[in-house]
Amino acid sequence: MTVHRIADSYPAAELLRAFKGQDVVVSTITARDDGTQQQKVFIDATINAGVRHFVPSEFVPQMRNNEAQELLPQFVTPKLEMVDYLRSKEKDGLEWTTVMTGLFIDPVIGPFLGYHF
Numbered sequence: 001m002t003v004h005r006i007a008d009s010y011p012a013a014e015l016l017r018a019f020k021g022q023d024v025v026v027s028t029i030t031a032r033d034d035g036t037q038q039q040k041v042f043i044d045a046t047i048n049a050g051v052r053h054f055v056p057s058e059f060v061p062q063m064r065n066n067e068a069q070e071l072l073p074q075f076v077t078p079k080l081e082m083v084d085y086l087r088s089k090e091k092d093g094l095e096w097t098t099v100m101t102g103l104f105i106d107p108v109i110g111p112f113l114g115y116h117f
Helices: 012-019 035-048 066-071 073-088 106-113
Strands: 024-026 053-055
Touching: 012 035, 024 035, 035 053, 035 073, 066 073
Parallel strands: 024 053
Antiparallel strands: none
């Protein structure tokens, strides 16, 4: 197995080198700060490297309902933007999958059950 080390600024040339020859790129970058913008760079590098499938860092509950959008717009809006961006890249041959995990409830109920995560 080859481990590619990439600078924290994620230079496009380094991403391209790391992604080339892969079957899929799975992003686990944080959604905070510029994570949404950074994933767009990952998606473009995925396409440029000839990788056909991308899994964005979208490990979230279903966000396409009005209640979620009203409750957490600062969280939901970037996620919806990302899906729209992925859809726009389908014409370039990109396939993608989002993983909707539901809420991470462990930190909320853990203390009541005696678990400390």
